[in-house]
Amino acid sequence: MRPALLDPLFADVTSIAGVGAKVAALLATLLVNPGSTVGPRVRDLVFHLPSSLVDRRKRGEIATAPDGTIVTLTVRIDRHQAPGRAAKSAPYRVYAHDETGEIALTYFRAQPQWMEKLLPVGETMLVSGKVEWFNGRPAMVHPDFVAPLAEAESLPLVEPVYPLTAGLTAKVLRKAVTGALERLPALPEWQDPSVTARQTFPTFADALQRLHNPADPIDLDPSAAALRRLAYDEFLAAQLALALSRQRIKKAKGRALLGDGQIRARILAALPFRLTEAQVGALAEIHADMAEDDRMLRLLQGDVGSGKTVVALLAMAAAAEAGAQSALLAPTEILARQHAAGLGPLCEAAGLSLTLLTGRDSGRARAEKLEAIASGRTDIVVGTHALFQDDVDYRDLGLVVVDEQHRFGVHQRLSLTRKGRQPDLLVMTATPIPRTLVLAAFGDMDVSRLTGKPAGRKPIATVAVPVERIGSVVERARQAIAAGEKLYWVCPLVEESEKSDLMAAQERYETLAAHLGADLVGLVHGQMKGEEKDAAMAAFKDGRTRLIVATTVIEVGVDVPDASIIVIEHAERFGLAQLHQLRGRVGRGDRPSSCVLLYRAPLGEVAKARLEVMRDTEDGFRIAEEDLKLRGEGDLLGTKQSGLPGFRIARIEHHGDLLEIARDDARLIIARDPELKSERGAALRLLLYLFGKDDAVRLLRAG
Incomplete structure (x- = not known):
């Protein structure tokens, strides 16, 4: 049974004032993993941390406001421009000025009467929001905050900004989070005093209050004590759960398996x-x-x-x-x-x-x-x-x-x-x-x-080619097939979807079959039946087809030793670990092998760095470390589909140093108090429940 002390945190979010069924449904999309059978809880709001903050101490002027940054302006309201009846979807604009220039405050689907009340002509107002420049003219779309100069003095100068979902306003979410924090019970300390002293951690409650009510951007920095404290709590819960599962497996006595060789x-x-x-x-x-x-x-x-x-x-x-x-x-x-x-x-x-x-x-x-x-x-x-x-x-x-x-x-x-x-x-x-x-x-x-590769493995030459040169890649594929080689051609998606401009495997298969001959090109993807996949792979393995168009189903372990070329389309969309896995499908036989990374320009910084690492090295461990630096652990190995833990608060790329401390602490706890029956053990049971490690507590009960 979950301790009664935690009941307020595990209550449904609708128990918070101002959160009805409609808001709860929006919070569910924001806070709960898809497929979960349980709706959002008060705890989920408590752990929904701000991503940044609005600092209204930064007063600016229109002419010098940098593009894409949040500034607070003191402006005089000049005139309103409502969209005509024929153009209902056009925005409602309010023009205002200060001594340096004019700005358009832009609202969509706005009611004229409400707008005239909000921004009266002739009034001097304080407006805060992101300034964007179009063709040399500044605009502020849906200012975060608007108030007459006289009232503005009472406003918080620093305010947290939370990740949102469509239909949920910052104001409603902020109110719900405040309500959730009020439910936080007085919890006993579960951390070892030597760790909290050495790391200068605040208490659990103080850390949450500091993060939800930041006084300065530094409060939300991953290296700040408040965030590190919660990251360590999360790591310790995870490591404790692993240590309990290890204890359970080890406790059931094994036996010596001794052979004569x-x-x-x-x-x-x-x-x-x-x-x-x-x-x-x-x-x-x-x-x-x-x-x-x-x-x-x-x-x-x-x-x-x-x-x-x-x-x-x-x-x-x-x-x-x-x-x-x-x-x-x-x-x-x-x-x-x-x-x-x-x-x-x-x-x-x-x-x-x-x-x-x-x-x-x-x-x-x-x-x-x-x-x-x-x-x-x-x-x-x-x-x-x-x-x-x-x-x-x-x-x-x-x-x-x-x-x-x-x-x-x-x-x-x-x-x-x-x-x-x-x-x-x-x-x-x-x-x-x-x-x-x-x-x-x-x-x-x-x-x-x-580490290292077995003898006989050939190095793989890796090149990055812009998608505009796809014609020459197809021509190179034709020559390779004529020379008796086999090729993989990898596409990220199965069929063209409205949301994506990725080249679909189905469509790529059709164009390559038309160019190279339908009898030479095969197709394998995740939506095919098992028998169809096997038949497609068998035809490729036997050499009846020479090129196979595939989605990432071939990422893990498919072995066709005489395949010597792999083309990866939209390489900029894949993570490093996945690119490395895919590249490993070639270089298994005695032919020199190559990997072609087809990308669409312009490349972002991360994508550019990723393709450079792929060109530089075939060492998977180095690639994995680089991937962690570039992407953070959230995407590595596609956490969502795997047994890897996705952390809610902790970020391995920022807080990795705490993981080892947490593992050692967890193993020490289990060695000293295997049933978690001591005073600290009871507090640690609360920690396990808080971070969703209920299964670990069940292991304790199961002995």
């Missing part, structure tokens, strides 16, 4: 290459974990093509030597099939039996596979989430390997390991994640990193 030796003998130093090191860590009684909880981070799958196979071979089964979980059916096809010959050479189980299996074929798994006739099961459905029974599941972990969150990590006798867990990601983000998402895990 025979099966591993057969696999190594069958490999057409030698393991890299990084692979040998990672395997040593994994095998040491597996030999312990405690359960393994390890993240294997490797760049695109660093050889993670071989490491996973050798871990599964060690489990088989100890008489246990392994499950390899892939995020998509295409990948599951690919893993099964790639690992099959090596398993055969080593005497291991492998079963592919997907949602598509049915009838007798599925029954036979389930029997092979339940009887222990199969050593390794490869598949999607279908591996963990209720009717799948393992004789003895000892190791679970999860591919592309950022698609699965902490709770999936727990559910995956409920099958079998507390199996070890090895999680792999080909998305190089910056160190701070690894802490944020995988604070409950030990980490191994595969």
Whole structure:
């Protein structure tokens, strides 16, 4: 049960004076994640922080007001210009002047009587808002604030500006936030006194008051104490939740999986290459974990093509030597099939039996596979989430390997390991994640990193080309196909939407098919059925088609070793991590490979920096760190679709230094007070609820 002390913060926003059903609906679009079944709460308003502030101390003059900045002007109202009846959608303009020039105060859908009352002709007024210059003439659209000079003295000189949504005014939101802050109960301090002293943190309540009532722009700075305090609270809640999940997984005793090395030796003998130093090191860590009684909880981070799958196979071979089964979980059916096809010959050479189980299996074929798994006739099961459905029974599941972990969150990590006798867990990601983000998402895990590429991987020449030169890119594609090469052509969206000018995959497919020959061009995108996707990829793999137009479904793991060119359209719209993932689809065979980044000018600063990084380096870890600097963690790896935490207040690019402190603090708390029963433990339970980590509290109750 949530502590009663928090009830005022978890009340519906309609409990605040002035917030009715209509305003609540607008607040829902602003404050609540899409798909949430719960409407906005008082807490959501408390955590909805200002993004900037209006500083009315900055008085200006019309002639010198800079374009795009908020200024406060003292002006005399000259005349009103209402739109004619024929042009109802035209704006209502009020012209005013000071000693330096004239300005138009512009309103849309304004009532003339109301306007004449608001801005009486001949009156000297104080107006505040953003000045914009058009053709040498200044205008202020919908001033934030208007008052006669005499009344203006009573106004706040500094006022916070909040992110808004269509239909919600700043005034209504501000009133609702003030009402929410009044509900804030007196909460006990959950932070360690040494941390608050060292970081000079204010209390939780003081930090919120300071952010919602800033006296100066510095109060809203990410490096200011108030914002850092709340960021640390959020990090600590997240790290505590991870530490509790780690405790839960570790508490259920594992077992030592010790093998004699025979099966591993057969696999190594069958490999057409030698393991890299990084692979040998990672395997040593994994095998040491597996030999312990405690359960393994390890993240294997490797760049695109660093050889993670071989490491996973050798871990599964060690489990088989100890008489246990392994499950390899892939995020998509295409990948599951690919893993099964790639690992099959090596398993055969080593005497291991492998079963592919997907949602598509049915009838007798599925029954036979389930029997092979339940009887222990199969050593390794490869598949999607279908591996963990209720009717799948393992004789003895000892190791679970999860591919592309950022698609699965902490709770999936727990559910995956409920099958079998507390199996070890090895999680792999080909998305190089910056160190701070690894802490944020995988604070409950030990980490191994595969750096460098296996022998034989070719460097990829990367060029950026403006979209105006697309004709020459298509011509180059024609020559490449004639020379026997294969190409990927990546588009960001599936079909042209009204909201976007992105070239649709469907349309690009049609134009390329017309230029290069319909029988040579294939298409694969996320809205196709599984069978259609598989058929399109198989035709490309077999060489029946030579160019495949794709959306980002090919981003993760699709393996066509003889594809040597990738064209990425609208490259400026992709994040660095995603561009790097896509580029990793080529350079896997023995041909020299290239990546063409097609962009639409003019490029913004961030897009320009992104394309430069792509040209400069193929080191995924460096790319990930640069991406974090350029974009912040919110977009990295598409947090919304992944198991990665999206933080509401904290910004990893600004507050990353606090993450490590939070992780160490969380682990120390759990070591000293595993049930959170002490006085501080009780306060920390409040923190978990406040930041939406209710699941972690349930873990405590479940023991």
